[in-house]
Amino acid sequence: MLAKHGSRRWESTISGYHDTPPTSRLQACELSVFRGERLVLDDISLSLAPGEAMILHGANGSGKSTLLRVLAGLRQADGGHVLWAGSDIAADRAAHASRVAYLGHQDALKPGLTLRENLHLACVLADTAPDEAIDAFALQPLADLPARLLSAGQKRRTALARVAVSQRPLWLLDEPTLGLDTHAIERFGHVMADHRTRGGVIVATTHVPLPLDDTRSLVLPDLAAFPLSGGHDTEGLSV
Numbered sequence: 001m002l003a004k005h006g007s008r009r010w011e012s013t014i015s016g017y018h019d020t021p022p023t024s025r026l027q028a029c030e031l032s033v034f035r036g037e038r039l040v041l042d043d044i045s046l047s048l049a050p051g052e053a054m055i056l057h058g059a060n061g062s063g064k065s066t067l068l069r070v071l072a073g074l075r076q077a078d079g080g081h082v083l084w085a086g087s088d089i090a091a092d093r094a095a096h097a098s099r100v101a102y103l104g105h106q107d108a109l110k111p112g113l114t115l116r117e118n119l120h121l122a123c124v125l126a127d128t129a130p131d132e133a134i135d136a137f138a139l140q141p142l143a144d145l146p147a148r149l150l151s152a153g154q155k156r157r158t159a160l161a162r163v164a165v166s167q168r169p170l171w172l173l174d175e176p177t178l179g180l181d182t183h184a185i186e187r188f189g190h191v192m193a194d195h196r197t198r199g200g201v202i203v204a205t206t207h208v209p210l211p212l213d214d215t216r217s218l219v220l221p222d223l224a225a226f227p228l229s230g231g232h233d234t235e236g237l238s239v
């Protein structure tokens with residue numbers, strides 16, 4: 001358990017996140033997104049129940065990061081909707097932001113703050129303590145070093161620890177294992193399994209295998225292979 005006992009977001013008996021009752025579900029319905037003139041996502045639908053995980057596959061440029069950002073509410077789709085528990089996330093963006101832990105390609109650490117200090121704000125927002133996540137990613141010996149002194153893999157572990165302490169039910173992870181060694185990947189697998197056991201949902205992009213069991217998979221076609229007009233003959237994708 002990564003939350004402090006008695007926190008707002010954690011029920012003290014083994015249970016799950018407060019805002020992921022069994023009826024909560026992430027859904028994307030017929031999403032389409034243009035980047036500039038180019039249609040990048042066309043008619044993408046998905047549906048994930050609490051505890052489920054999905055891996056997004058596809059060639060470079062096929063729109064995996066774009067889809068994650070739309071699911072996070074960081075980018076608006078040009079068509080279609082994203083729903084959480086049946087409600088359009090556009091109806092209350094602040095509420096959606098408070099349930100999402102988003103990790104992009106950048107680790108977004110403050111270089112002058114220590115590892116532990118970098119976790120502090122997420123801990124305050126979630127009313128959690130950092131120690132269990134620090135342990136989960138074997139970061140104890142580094143906890144009081146400024147982030148600027150960490151290696152690439154150590155920074156990535158710290159960014160993943162920040163996701164873990166967030167106590168957010170929806171994890172959207174863009175190539176989360178970038179730079180991780182095999183031990184760190186294994187540890188990350190345990191953290192993801194724990195998240196799912198508590199009803200958390202994961203959508204992750206990756207070009208390498210992730211330590212996740214029983215995942216759904218969505219392969220995005222590379223629409224750059226089609227004319228700029230967006231006129232192409234692929235079927236809409238639905239998972």
Ligand SMILES: Nc1ncnc2c1ncn2[C@@H]1O[C@H](COP(=O)(O)OP(=O)(O)OP(=O)(O)O)[C@@H](O)[C@H]1O
Pocket residue numbers: 035036040058059060061062063064065066067224
């Ligand atoms: N700011 C932008 N303006 C216009 N097009 C963009 C912009 N950013 C990205 N794109 C285009 O959007 C498409 C999808 O990019 P995206 O980053 O979502 O792909 P990806 O599948 O995550 O790629 P990768 O596997 O390389 O990380 C690409 O063709 C890219 O060139």
